Amino acid sequence: MLSGPDDILRYDYDGLVAEFGRRFGKGEYHAGALFRSLYRHGEPDPGKLPEFAANPSLAEAVRGAFGYRLPEQSGRAGDGVTYKFLLKLRGGLESESVVIPMRQYKSLCVSSQVGCKMGCTFCETAKMGYLRSLDASEIVAQVMYARHALKEPIENIVFMGMGEPMDNLDNVLQAVRILSDQRGLNIAQSAITISTVGHVDGIRRLARAVSEPPADDSHGSGFTRLRLAVSLNAPNDAIRSRMMPINRQWPLAELKKALLDFPLARKGDFLFMEYVLIAGVNDAREHALEVAEYLRDLKACVNLIPYNPGLDATLGRPEKEGVAAFYHWLMEAGQYCRIRGTKGKDAMAACGQLGNRELKRKPKALA
Secondary structure (H helix, E strand, O other): OOOOOOOHHHOOHHHHHHHHHHHHHOOOOHHHHHHHHHHHHHOOOOOOOOOOOOOOOHHHHHHHHHOOOOOOOOEEEEOOOEEEEEEEEEEHHHEEEEEEOOOOOEEOOOOOEEOOOOOOOOOHHHHEEEEOOOOOHHHHHHHHHHHHOOOOOOEEEEEEEOOOOOHHHHHHHHHHHHHHHOOOOOOOOOOOOOOOOOOHHHHHHHOOOHHOOOOOOOOOOOOOOOOEEEOOOOOHHHHHHHHHHHHHOOOOOHHHHHOOOOOOOOOOOOOOEEEEEEOOOOOOHHHHHHHHHHHHOEEOOOEEEEOOOOOOOOOOOHHHHHHHHHHHHHHHHHOOEEOOOOOHHOOOOOOOOOOOOOOOOOHHHHH
8 A cells, every 4th residue: 555664643642752752853733734635635755844844854764664555456346326435455455435324424433343243143254264353554545545535525424334433443534533633534432433343342442532631732633522333233141142142142141231321422422222123023013112222211312223134134123114114112101213315235335245355365375
């Protein structure tokens, strides 16, 4: 991805300033100018910045230390409005990201891993197995490519692509620092959602990060406004353990304890509970009532997602009438709920459909 020896996309603002001091004996005046130029305008050449005009040798040194270019696109598929793009990674792997149109802006669904080890039965990514985690620069590159190569007005980020973000939380949080910095891409943390299958240790760790107030001079280094989404998908442990192996490690009672402790920044904030509705599995009226009871003392919004079949899916997608019925059962039981519209299903770009099985983990690769 880079022509120079170091990857500039892995540095947040303060990290880049510190690195300029270490390497060049320079500070925020030069490092800040490069940071703003790179993320706001996609311009990485210090030689084109007025702050470097009086010191062309410094510009040359920075150019050699932080050479930069966006990764190549290796594929694209969509329905004309919603689409996913694939970016080449080292080792012959690919990241997958989805551009989703909203009313006044566009959202980007980003991947935090290639493949996933969680093994959810309804998810195409699970069929790949886990190949590796993305580093912070590879996560940020997905957003940079959408903003600067595809010219998309991305204002919302959801970590709902390939992988389990809590399984790669250090890199995810570093990417959030970079994405949300007001001096760069300036994506509000209230517009960034981290989604998990119910990784309780990760939820508790994220809760601690969210609870820590940012520094007084912070421009996006704190995490107090991040949103959390949890893939619930089942009304009880018996069904959830069949669908989601993670439930055997952290059953619903343990998950709820962690969610009760998770801080919400504002009065109007919710925990988002994702519920993939599968015909004949988790879509009965008694299931809706169990879900409502489970969430009774949580400030939560249920996002109903009709199941999106994978390449060889054996599970059933519910009819519109079934989705509407489940929605009304939840609302009647006092549980706030929304139906998430399906976008990109026919191009394998919808929720639960990401992943290239040609890159599927081979048993020998585990050694």
